[in-house]
Amino acid sequence: MARVAIIGGGPAGYEAALVAAQLNAEVTLIEATGAGGACVLTDCVPSKSFIAASNAVTEAKESVDLGVEVDAPRVKPKAVNARVKQLAGQQSGDIAGKLTTAGVTLVDGTATLADCEGRTHAVRVSPRDGEDYTIHADIVLLATGATPRVLPTTPVDGERVLTCRQLYDLDELPEHLIVVGSGVTGAEFASAYLSMGSRVTLISSRDRVMPHEDRDAAEAVESVFRGRGMDIRSHARANAVRRTDDGVEVELGDGTVVPGSHALITVGSVPNSEGLGLAELGVDTDDRGYIPVDKVSRTNVPGIYAAGDVTGVHALASVAAMQGRIAVWHALGEAVRPIKLRNVASNVFSDPELATVGVTQGDVDSGKVDCRVVKLPLASNPRAKMLNRSAGFVKIFAWRTSGVVAGGVIVASRAGELIQPVAIAVEHRLTVEQLARTLTIYPSLSGSVAEAARQLMEY
């Protein structure tokens, strides 16, 4: 029976453990904080539960435009945070249950690589309660994730200067939150706190929020943010964040000082690769500490695999989980398809949401791909008008020669759900004609997906 040791129990680690158990391996998973890892306990699950509360506030506030009067909605931060933590704990418990039912030995503790003898790897385990011990494994998966990066000049204190993992301990809504960094994390929290009633200033180091997204999509979201009163400082880098008597101040690169009540630092993340014993065993890391892997999650050392955020490949739960599964399938000799990052769908849970899959407008404009494009504003979609949610658009890309769907970008209140038909079309190489000929509900937001596909057929 193959022995598999997995360090880290986030989506990369626990999905890999479930596959390994299904393939009858003897599996040990060592996790420092709780089953589900940071994804479940501090990152995806809490943030999306928190955002659900902010969406409820927006819907209540905007219902007046539908002729419905709702008294000014009031957020109860303690209750919101209690629910967030309860959902995260419950999800972690569910995952722990699944793992143990599948026969995985789940250890509450930390682990490091200890030694390597031929094809057998030694892993040193430090359980939370108990003495250290060593286990031996034929296959090791490193799935230790990443930690929010902080500014070198600015210690976080968990009270006024915070990372995204510390927000759920605040008993009050920040009166004026300064969000430093306008990537996905910054945009999501800036959007959520604005909806909940905080004054929000977003410090964006580039010319727009979410610089990694297509310009028109990011600008559509940014214009909603500005319309709701967010103060967005573009081309502004934060040099330092300081505590003041009653709050914080953020010093920008040009010397401007922005005062606020709280600062949230969302300037990326650093991989959890230090102290794992990688150098001692010859496992390569790059200059930022990420563990390079190939498309089946192999590191440079035979028998040692890595998956998830620690690899620096697209930092998404879905990608981490797929990398983890692929590692185990490969290691245990199953047929495996290398990971295809081109088809990864992702969603920014701002309001409106921004979902993407496949090629981008940047790819088209730079001539990297030869695609036709149709973009339909949601303002012309009947369902969007009925819902009073017509900010945004649906955009579909199709390969010019074949008419196969190459990608899509959707900005809409539930773009993360709407992108799925486009993702299916990209993955299964459906043509715009096939997408267009699928009947859609009337009225529906997905009607715009079919309509864009129909317009692409006309070329």
Ligand SMILES: Cc1cc2nc3c(=O)[nH]c(=O)nc-3n(C[C@H](O)[C@H](O)[C@H](O)COP(=O)(O)OP(=O)(O)OC[C@H]3O[C@@H](n4cnc5c(N)ncnc54)[C@H](O)[C@@H]3O)c2cc1C
């Ligand atoms: C605020 C926020 C929101 C996000 N929202 C989304 C989203 O909506 N959708 C999405 O797809 N992605 C989202 N992401 C990204 C997603 O959280 C990550 O891509 C995902 O968690 C990566 O999974 P992982 O298994 O690599 O690592 P993690 O989930 O980070 O888990 C790794 C685990 O390993 C443990 N560990 C580390 N070292 C050791 C050790 N030596 N021994 C034992 N255990 C160890 C850590 O404690 C951790 O629990 C979000 C990220 C952030 C920061």
Ligand SMILES: NC(=O)c1ccc[n+]([C@@H]2O[C@H](COP(=O)([O-])OP(=O)(O)OC[C@H]3O[C@@H](n4cnc5c(N)ncnc54)[C@H](O)[C@@H]3O)[C@@H](O)[C@H]2O)c1
């Ligand atoms: N919905 C989701 O799927 C979701 C949500 C949150 C995070 N994530 C993942 O987590 C990863 C990390 O996201 P993130 O937003 O934390 O990091 P990021 O690296 O995507 O964005 C950080 C931003 O901060 C800026 N920045 C850096 N230093 C700065 C400074 N001193 N002042 C002002 N701005 C500064 C950077 O230029 C960058 O634009 C992403 O890769 C993302 O895929 C996913």
